[in-house]
Amino acid sequence: MNERINNIRLFLKKYAIPIGLLPIFMIVGVLFWGGLTGAILQSLGWFPAIGLREITLKYYREIFLDTDLWSSSGYTLYIAIIPTILATCISILLAIIINDLNGNMKKISNFIIKIPIMIPYLVGIYMVIVMYGQSGWIARIMASLGLIKCTSQFPEILYSNSAIGIIMVYLWKQVPFMTTIIRSNLISVGRDYEQVAQTLGANNSQIFRYVTIPLIIPGILSSSLLVFAFNFGSFETPFIVGRYYPNTLPVEAYKLYSNIDLCYRPKAMAMVILISILSTIILYYYEKSIEKFKYIKK
Amino acid sequence: MDRENVNYVVNITKKILKKVMLFIVFLYILSAIIPIVVWSFTRSWFWPSAFPQIWDNHAWQYVFSNVSKVPQAIANTIIIALIVMILSILISLPSARVMGLYKFKGKKIVEMLLLAPVIIPPMAVGLGLTTIFIKIGLSDTMQGVIIAHLIPTLPYVNRIISSTYETFDTRYEEQGIMLGASSFKVFINVTFPILLPGLITAALFGFVISLNEFVMTFLIGGGRIITLPVLLFGFVGGTSSFDYPIASAMTILLSIPGIIFLFATERIIKEEYFSMGF
Numbered sequence: 001m002n003e004r005i006n007n008i009r010l011f012l013k014k015y016a017i018p019i020g021l022l023p024i025f026m027i028v029g030v031l032f033w034g035g036l037t038g039a040i041l042q043s044l045g046w047f048p049a050i051g052l053r054e055i056t057l058k059y060y061r062e063i064f065l066d067t068d069l070w071s072s073s074g075y076t077l078y079i080a081i082i083p084t085i086l087a088t089c090i091s092i093l094l095a096i097i098i099n100d101l102n103g104n105m106k107k108i109s110n111f112i113i114k115i116p117i118m119i120p121y122l123v124g125i126y127m128v129i130v131m132y133g134q135s136g137w138i139a140r141i142m143a144s145l146g147l148i149k150c151t152s153q154f155p156e157i158l159y160s161n162s163a164i165g166i167i168m169v170y171l172w173k174q175v176p177f178m179t180t181i182i183r184s185n186l187i188s189v190g191r192d193y194e195q196v197a198q199t200l201g202a203n204n205s206q207i208f209r210y211v212t213i214p215l216i217i218p219g220i221l222s223s224s225l226l227v228f229a230f231n232f233g234s235f236e237t238p239f240i241v242g243r244y245y246p247n248t249l250p251v252e253a254y255k256l257y258s259n260i261d262l263c264y265r266p267k268a269m270a271m272v273i274l275i276s277i278l279s280t281i282i283l284y285y286y287e288k289s290i291e292k293f294k295y296i297k298k
Numbered sequence: 299m300d301r302e303n304v305n306y307v308v309n310i311t312k313k314i315l316k317k318v319m320l321f322i323v324f325l326y327i328l329s330a331i332i333p334i335v336v337w338s339f340t341r342s343w344f345w346p347s348a349f350p351q352i353w354d355n356h357a358w359q360y361v362f363s364n365v366s367k368v369p370q371a372i373a374n375t376i377i378i379a380l381i382v383m384i385l386s387i388l389i390s391l392p393s394a395r396v397m398g399l400y401k402f403k404g405k406k407i408v409e410m411l412l413l414a415p416v417i418i419p420p421m422a423v424g425l426g427l428t429t430i431f432i433k434i435g436l437s438d439t440m441q442g443v444i445i446a447h448l449i450p451t452l453p454y455v456n457r458i459i460s461s462t463y464e465t466f467d468t469r470y471e472e473q474g475i476m477l478g479a480s481s482f483k484v485f486i487n488v489t490f491p492i493l494l495p496g497l498i499t500a501a502l503f504g505f506v507i508s509l510n511e512f513v514m515t516f517l518i519g520g521g522r523i524i525t526l527p528v529l530l531f532g533f534v535g536g537t538s539s540f541d542y543p544i545a546s547a548m549t550i551l552l553s554i555p556g557i558i559f560l561f562a563t564e565r566i567i568k569e570e571y572f573s574m575g576f
Contacts, residue, residue, distance in 0.1 A: 039426030118556030143346030233419020
């Protein structure tokens, strides 16, 4: 009997790790990394379906020489960075405010703040169009009050260079997301440190600056990196409410990809690989910030 | 005395400012519900009036008729999400155990490889995947879409279950084996009940992520596999003149599953689950 248990234990100890990891690696490994490898090969000019078999860096050079790539990159970075900074600042305040609430107010706030997390981006996009577009509800209310006369007098937030429409969609979705993460960090960190600081005579702003913020900074960092990476690579929001041309990198990549002429595909793939490289750098820093959080928890 | 008064005023102002900020944020989150619901019951609504001239429910009739593809899209969306949910749980159970209970060389790298799909944009993976799926005959099929949905779902599901395993004591299982139960029986009667809260959370997340997934369905489904997000994209993402009443009705339909999810899980899901980077 004992021997049997020991055998099972030995077997599990010896092979558990590879056996356990096999199924998920079949999916994530083969599909995800396979998909990415497929894109890399095509970006290097390996595309037998249309007779391309020569490995070359030509397509990377082409997209780099293309001046629109820079404009597109600038736009992509802009709509990735600005909402991330705004969402981070708003979310920190909001998380602390909600955490300080009591009773029913806290319950209701907790519920409302999570609604956008559960709803697809497309709904947020449509909300911004219907509410804040040039013929949206606010414009209509202003017009019926006689404040504006025609649609063009209402500020142009959609399809514009300023990308305010995109930023509004992102904030609608990401402030709740970051607030929830930061708040759950606040909960798991607890109140003990703040109380100790208070006993030692620190005032509220000192507690906030020297106790609360350092404790939740890893959570803030990792969630804002997630948001940044998402914004950088997202497709449907800039595609629908972004400016027409040049739009963000993923949208331009999709446009190249969906061209009837298959010769554009390697260029599309090169663009997509460029986006992935930047995202990988973000992933690296994301893991690092998570690591810090584990250290602080101990 | 003066100083006390100043402090009092400052505190009151702070309190009011906090409430105002909360109010503005909630107003922003929820306010668009009004025009969307109004639009879904509109026959004609000409600029510049603040409310429609003629109300009716033609959008809802259209949405629930067979012409609109909405009933089929709802069915597709739910079937795909359910299968993705079950598959992602089954695939994650063994790997989550390994990631939650074992320490081994290269664990960091495995963690990063498994997390990569959250960071690297679906557009990058999706475009590469379409070519492969065309070759092996999975593009434009339900199976293909379901498999593609596993890519964004698995990282979350795996992470939630593995964090449940982190607090799991394997001695319970050993006792079961010691008492003569088979390992399958031990799993059903010992491990499963302990993991259940984490599993429910993971299942619900898997369901919602698949429900909301757009890019993968769009690229792999190739317009043949219609889900609610794909259908709404067709209405909103097209040209500038789209049908507001119908798009509004579909937006409402698309929001309902997530809100039901939130109601259902309010008590089950612990706040801490969100700290894993969602």
